[in-house]
Amino acid sequence: MASADKICFIITANPPSPNSYIKAGEICFIDRQRFDLRQKRNDTKILPVVCMGTTFDVYLNEVLLQQLKPRSAELLLALESNEMRLLALKDPEALKEASNLSEGSRVYVEYKGQWLKGVIRYIGGLSPLSHMSDPIRGGFFGVELQGEDKGKGQNDGSYLHKTYFKCPKNSGIFAPFTRIKAVDHKPSAPPLPTQSSMSMTSTEPLKVGDRVTFLGDINDHHGMIMDIKDSPDGKMVLISTDRDEEGKQGGEMLVPLDFVIKEEPLNKDETDKMDTSQGSEKGGVTDSDEITVGSLVQILGKKLAYGIVRWIGSLPDYLEKIAGLELEDSSAGVNDGTYKGKRYFTCPPHCGLFVKLSSCRPDDRFSGAKKQQFNGHSDHNGAIVYEEQENVPPIRTEDVSKRLIGKKKGIQGHCNSCYMDSALFSVFSCSSVLDSLLFKSTEHETIQSILLKNIVNPLRKQGFVSERSVMNLRKQLQKREHCPTYTTDEKDPEEFLTLIMQEILSLDPPLKLCSQSGSRQKVQSCYYYQIFMDYNHHLVLPTVQQLLEHSFYSNSLKLAEVPACLILTMPRSGKSFKMFPKIIPSTELDITGLLADGPQQCVLCGQLANEECAECFRDTVISDTGFKYFCVKCSAQVHSHQQRRCHKPGSLLLPQGFSYSQSSGSDRRTPPREKLELFAVLCIETSHYVSFVKYGPQDTDWIFFDSMADRVGEIDGYNIPEVRACPEVGQYLHMPLAQLANQVPREMEGVAKRLFCDGYMYLYQSKTMSLYR
Structure with a gap:
């Protein structure tokens, strides 16, 4: 790290x-x-x-x-x-003061309700990092008590059998900064963190109409104060909630005042400044429902000019709404986004122009006759070009060649949309594992409807989606103020998928991870998993299986359950540095050994295992697999070797329905294997995303998709997407490892080089979790 x-x-x-x-x-x-x-x-x-x-x-x-x-x-x-x-x-001065303390500083430390005098002997963490990826530990103060307070503490400078400093018995205390004060700021009472103090009411009184956060039995909740009442148990707050305790929209709850915290926007000064100077730059809809920040427009001056709306708002001396444009042709502009010495947006010199919003029209290069001829659908004033009402299942293996392969197939790219085009094509063209997104109940019906009726259904039925449909989705995301540049800038595909799954459609996280921290096990939920690698892995030409196992091992992780969909992103730094020159896609991911619960096979005899040895993980002599599980007999044999005698295997819980034989020490039934199948890979090279989709059971059933494979015209042109068959991928996947390692990337057939050298995101699915079977 x-x-x-x-x-x-x-x-x-x-x-x-x-x-x-x-x-x-x-x-x-x-x-x-x-x-x-x-x-x-x-x-x-x-x-x-x-x-x-x-x-x-x-x-x-x-x-x-x-x-x-x-x-x-x-x-x-x-x-x-x-x-x-x-x-x-809420007390930045206390944080600043604590940051300035050092070893040797004389302080007061709170312990059992009293402030005791002492000297700081240690500043730092008290336990190992909970994860190898964590860059810091909690900062505690180790204080040696002095004078008349000596002997009133809790230790001798040791914590959990580790010595951090030395002092007489019961004269040491470890405390966070909230229980530490410099000697020249002796407090009058200890800062005990009671629920009452957390309500913030002493410094910021709550009133009707305030937006608040309050703690429920399980989650934090949000709402507005409707009334504050007195009761025998103290003050109670009547709150109109965004969601009630059961997660349903709206409702009212009566909550103790001590449980309530007032919500405040961060960086208020910056927000106010943005609101007054940037107008509608956040991406909200303007007076025109059609033209917003990020829209592609044209204006007619001395000649027709094209550009992107970068700002909408008011300018001095003008009553009408004004649009700030970044023009494609630098000879047509007059500034760099500055007007009368004040900057409203940023663009290259001589590319900026301020015009009346009413003078702007949607760019007809993407809605005119050329486009109608290209996509075969009507396009009325830039509205949604095609709407497929029937819910269409994923494209079947036997239909891919006639429905999906060819030029002008797939999803048409436009204006840095390749990350979204590739992600949508990968997830929905030939798989149904995330189709629940399309049909679940949601408050964001417009976005869900566009996704289903204008993108997924046309893609599956016609094999083509116009960039207009994707741009409409991008505009809706921008209107929701999730990001002001969704219609113009490049993003990461995992950012887009997480936004859709988590914030927009509130899908339950498909991935549940168990992390081990000491004797305590914590379950974390997430939408995808970023593979982190330590630098002692010794892998040269890794498979995805090996990378996932090593990452789980390094970070002390296991799967809490079999995921319906597993999205993995590969280890790299930004979009340029790749940790491995080639990664071999594992078309089948065996996750049996990664499960926290469930029966495991002995890696030697295949029978039910009852021990796990973490120290054998890197031992390839025993097995190529990462996590090593053994039955009692095989474990004794393996650990009789002098190099493994110091290992300490741990016991596994016996799964329900299995039992160990008294004679052999093991259940002779073979535990089942849990496997996921690869269905898509997103690749990136020089900031451009493409994707590979495994659409059938044969080794050769691979297709390659590029939303911007070709282009017609220059400034006034448009992109042509393409889907092509790439059976050569199967040929390389069957090569021996040594032969594949010697392959020169630029000499590999077809587009295979991009799959092996540029793999960025791998998508796996459980065969039993598909919606259509």
């Missing part, structure tokens, strides 16, 4: 959503290089962050987040609960 100075630390200061498994008060981080790259692209509205204790990205809106200094992140991480972190965040 990168050092802390190469990491941006963040706290979720507001809860992401009522249904989210991420809570307010979580400490998260993002690689600084990755964050700086997004800043250069002006793409920080949605950030891919990793929460401490997990190993995968979560995409969160920046309005929910607050950036932290590394020292502040360590101090907050030491607090026991998210609520305590949120409370501490």
Whole structure:
């Protein structure tokens, strides 16, 4: 993991959503290089962050987040609960003061309701990192009590049998910064973190109409205060909720005042500034329902000019709505987004132009006669070009060649849409594993309807989707204010899929991970898994199976259950550096050994295993598989070898329905194997996404999709998508490992090189979980 100075630390200061498994008060981080790259692209509205204790990205809106200094992140991480972190965040001076403390500083430390005098002897963590991917540990203060308070503490500088500093017996205390004060700021009472203190009512009184967050039995909830009442048990707050305790829309709840926290938008000064100077730049609909920020437009001046709307709002001396355009032709513009010395948007010199919004028209190059001839569908004033009412199942193996293969097939690309085109094609063309997204009950019916009727159904029935339909989806995402650049900028496919599954359609996370932290097991839910690798893996030409096993092993993870859909992203740094020059797709992923519960086979005899040895993981002499499970007899034999005598195998729980024989020590039945099948791979090269889809049972049943394979015209042209058969992929997958390693990428047949060298995201499905069978 990168050092802390190469990491941006963040706290979720507001809860992401009522249904989210991420809570307010979580400490998260993002690689600084990755964050700086997004800043250069002006793409920080949605950030891919990793929460401490997990190993995968979560995409969160920046309005929910607050950036932290590394020292502040360590101090907050030491607090026991998210609520305590949120409370501490309200006192930035205390954080600053604690950050300035050092070993040798004289302080007061709170212990059992008393403030005791002492000297700081240690600052740092008290336990190992919960995950190898975690860049920091919680920052605690080790204090040696002094003078008359000596002997009133709890230890001698040791914690969990490890010595952090030395002092007399019962004269040491370990405490977070909320229980530490410098000697010149002696507190009058200890800051005990009671529920009452968390309500914030002492400093910020609540009133009717305030937006609030409150803690339910399971999740955080949100709503507006309707009334504040007195009761025998204290003050109660009547709240009109966004969602009730059962997750249903609306409703009212009576909540104790001490459970309520007032919601406040972060960076209020910046928000106010944006609202007044940027007009409608957030992407909301303007007076025209057709033209928004990000729309492709044309204007008629001395000649016809084309551009993208970058800003909409008001300018001094003008009563009408004004649009700020970035023009394609630099000779037609007059500025760089600046008007009378004030910047409203940014574009290259001589490409900017301010015009009346009413003078703009939708770019007819994508809705005129050329387009109608190209896609065969009517297009009325840029509206949805095609709507398939019938729900269509995925394309069958025998229909792929006649319905899907050829030019002008697949999804037409336009304006940096390749990440979305490839993701939609991969997920929906020949698989139904995520079709529940299309039919589940949702409050975002417009987005779901576009996805089903204008993209998925036409793709499956006609084999083609116009860029208009995808642009309409992008506009709807932009209207929801999930990201102001969804109609113009390139994104990551996992960001898009997570947004659709989590924030828009609220799909239950398909992936449940068990993480082991000491003797405690924690289950985490996520929508995809980012593979992290340590640098001791010794893999040269890895398979996806090996990468997943090594990543789970390094991060102490197991699967809590068999996922219906498993989305994996490969280890790389940004879009340029790849950890491996080639990755071999595992067309079948055996996840039996990755399951936390369930019967396991002995890797030697195949019978029911009752022991697991983590120290045998890297031992390829026993087996090529990663996790090693043994029956009693084979374990004794394996660990009789002098190199393995120091290993400490752990016992497995006996699955229900299995029993060990008294004579052999094992159940002779062979436990079943749990396997997932590969159905698609997204690849990236020089910021352009393409995809491969495994559409049938034969080794040669592979197709390749590129939404921008060809183009007609230049500035006034359009992209032509293409789907082509690529049976050569099967040939390379059957090659011996040594022969495949010696293949020169540029000499590989067809498009196979892109699958093996540019693989970015691998999508697996359970055969038993498809909607249509």
